[in-house]
Amino acid sequence: MSAKFDASVSAPQDAFERKRLAAVGPESWNNPEPSGPYQLVIVGAGSAGLAAADAAAALGVRVALIERHLIGGTCFNTGCVPSKALLRTATVYAEMREALRYGARAPATVEVDFAAAMTRLRRIRSHLTHSTSVRQLVASGVDVYFGNTRFEGADRLSVNGQPLRFDKALLATGARPQIPDIPGLKQAGFLTNATVFDLAELPPRLLVIGGGPLGCELAQAFGRFGAKVTIVQDMPLFLPHEERDAAQTLSEAFARDGIEVRLNTGVVAVRVEGEEKVVELVTDDYHSTIRVDAILTGVGRRPNVHGLALEAAGVNHDELAGVTVDDHLCSSNPRIFAAGDVCLDKKFTDIAEESARIAVRNALLGGRERLSERVVPWCTYTDPEIAHVGLYVREANARGIPIKTFTIPMHQIDRAITDSEQDGFVKLHVSEGSDRLLGATIVSRDAGDMISQVTLAMVAGVGLRTLAKVIHAYPTKTEAIREAAMAYNRTRLSTRLLERIRRRLGR
Known part of the structure; x- marks a missing residue:
């Protein structure tokens, strides 16, 4: 039995967190009063929304940016920025343990300070608010609104009931973690990228459901901090979109880090016994169980289209695929475009930002730029x-x-x-x-x-x-x-x- 671990206990809201939240989601914010139709209304202030706002403001148009939660979206708050900060610290611990590999003397013991790593994460995220803040957006000429958005027609919407009209609109609402439908999972409790960076302590034993980029990156990070990590993937390989020899090289790295990878394995049930989560697995008809302290789901992301009343605007969409767009990023409503995770299959920050810039130019300048003509790289930041x-x-x-x-x-x-x-x-x-x-x-x-x-x-x-x-x-x-x-x-x-x-x- 491991020491008692409670995943519901969050890290303290220190000065770094207070600074970040004040910059990206100030509680005292008052939405502006629109004086007429906006030339562009952007729904969602994540990577795509911010890139679109910057491009539109540079053109000198009247632009409104609407955000339901926090400026910066997933990438800044619960994705790229915090994960890469955590990965860097984890790499330092790995190098300390492997000092002999570099001709240096390894310390007798490597004492992991997970709280210090999380403090560094929060400090970095707080520091980067200089480029991701409400006040910077306002200073650039963008009207910022906070609240829930609903479309009321082909050229109008409301924010918390406040009506806004537009000539053109851009949907950039991003995506949220996809939660697997596993009996007992919700009752037992689980982590996603939206909550894992709030942990106050390291889970001694961690199960990662899903072998995609998110699952692999965080599995390796937590393994290097000292957690006993198991990855469960219901396919015969992880990182299924990558070259097979690339995934094999990473598999060997995982083995050196002590990460257990179970392929062709599905999670069929979760239950709680005392302080432990008991997870039932099936591998090629073979049933087994493992006991863990925390479960991280990394099985993909689902586009945020629910609750927007897109039907009222004549925008075709799907709960799984998101907003339907053509190669110019225009939806079925010629006034409304979309960019980023809400409409694209490849959900990466660089693609989200570039698609937003293309959409703005096509929407406002009558451009005919095609997303398919772009050469866009991506990277899984494992080691x-x-x-x-x-x-x-x-x-x-x-x-x-x-x-x-x-x-x-x-x-x-x-x-x-x-x-x-x-x-x-x-x-x-x-x-x-x-x-x-x-x-x-x-x-x-x-x-x-x-x-x-x-x-x-x-x-x-x-x-x-x-x-x-x-x-x-x-x-x-x-x-x-x-x-x-x-x-x-x-x-x-x-x-x-x-x-x-x-x-x-x-x-």
């Missing part, structure tokens, strides 16, 4: 990180596109060797018979930064022949990208050409 841009091999095959792949293992790269970070690879996909980049996957501790070079090359139409000419500072891990490009160049040396070169050099 090693897994970053991707463009097509996967399976996608190219499904489209009938002949593809050739060039792979450089990180253990061939000098800087990866000197850093003792040899796990992973750089994999570049090109259209067969040419050097045109179609996609890439990078697995490395620095993959999220490294993928930007490939993304830039794809946007600029730079092929592998040109990438092979790019000189990198030595030693850096990005040399792996040039090595992959040079591997392509070597394939261009046909047997006949090589023979001609040898004859010439032999003169």
Whole structure:
């Protein structure tokens, strides 16, 4: 039996939290009185909504931004920012335990201070309110409203009953955690990304339901803090959208961190016995149970469309897929556009922000920009990180596109060797018979930064022949990208050409 743990006990609302909440959701806020129709009304002030407000304000239009809860949405308050702060501290603890790997003396014992890590998280989140606050939005010319939104017609809505009219509107309400329908789960209590960063103490034993990016990132973080972590995934693999060798590399990293991964496993029931949560599992018809102190659900996100009365505005939508939009991000109502998690399958901050900027230009300037024309990378911030841009091999095959792949293992790269970070690879996909980049996957501790070079090359139409000419500072891990490009160049040396070169050099 582990020491008593109570997941319902939240970390104290210290000065950092008070500063954050005052900046992104002030209790004393009074909504403005509209003097007429807005040229643009944005519903939702998360990553997409803030990017849209910034773009619209720069154009000098009358813009209103409506938020139901807190400015910054999931990414700032309960997603990217707090998770990456926590992951960084967890990595420090992992490096302390593995000091011998770097030629240093490991401490006799590594004492984890989870409360200090959470305080650092809150301090960082509070500091970043300088770029995410109500008052900054107002200073840029945006009218900010707090409250519940309901559409009353094709060109009007209400905020807490207060009517607003608009020429154009943008739906950017984001998404919320999807809760699995498991008997006993709600009664036993569980964590989501919306609550996990409020923990006051580390759960000794943690079950993570779902092997997607969120589940994998937090599983590794909590495992490195010292929790006994089990990931349960009802599929034969985790990170199902990534390359199989990428997921395998991460699987090996999880094993070193002591994380247990159970694939092809479903959670069929949860019950409480004393201070423990007893979880019943089924793996290929084999029944088993595990006892944990906390359960984290990470099985995906569901778009926030409920309660908006979108029917009144003539906006087609679905509870699971979200708002239906075309490639220009316009809904079935030509006045109303959508951006971010509420309408997109890929729910990443960078895609949300870019889709919002496209939607604003199309809505206000009559643009015809297409989201499908954008080259958008994403990254799972485990250790090693897994970053991707463009097509996967399976996608190219499904489209009938002949593809050739060039792979450089990180253990061939000098800087990866000197850093003792040899796990992973750089994999570049090109259209067969040419050097045109179609996609890439990078697995490395620095993959999220490294993928930007490939993304830039794809946007600029730079092929592998040109990438092979790019000189990198030595030693850096990005040399792996040039090595992959040079591997392509070597394939261009046909047997006949090589023979001609040898004859010439032999003169």
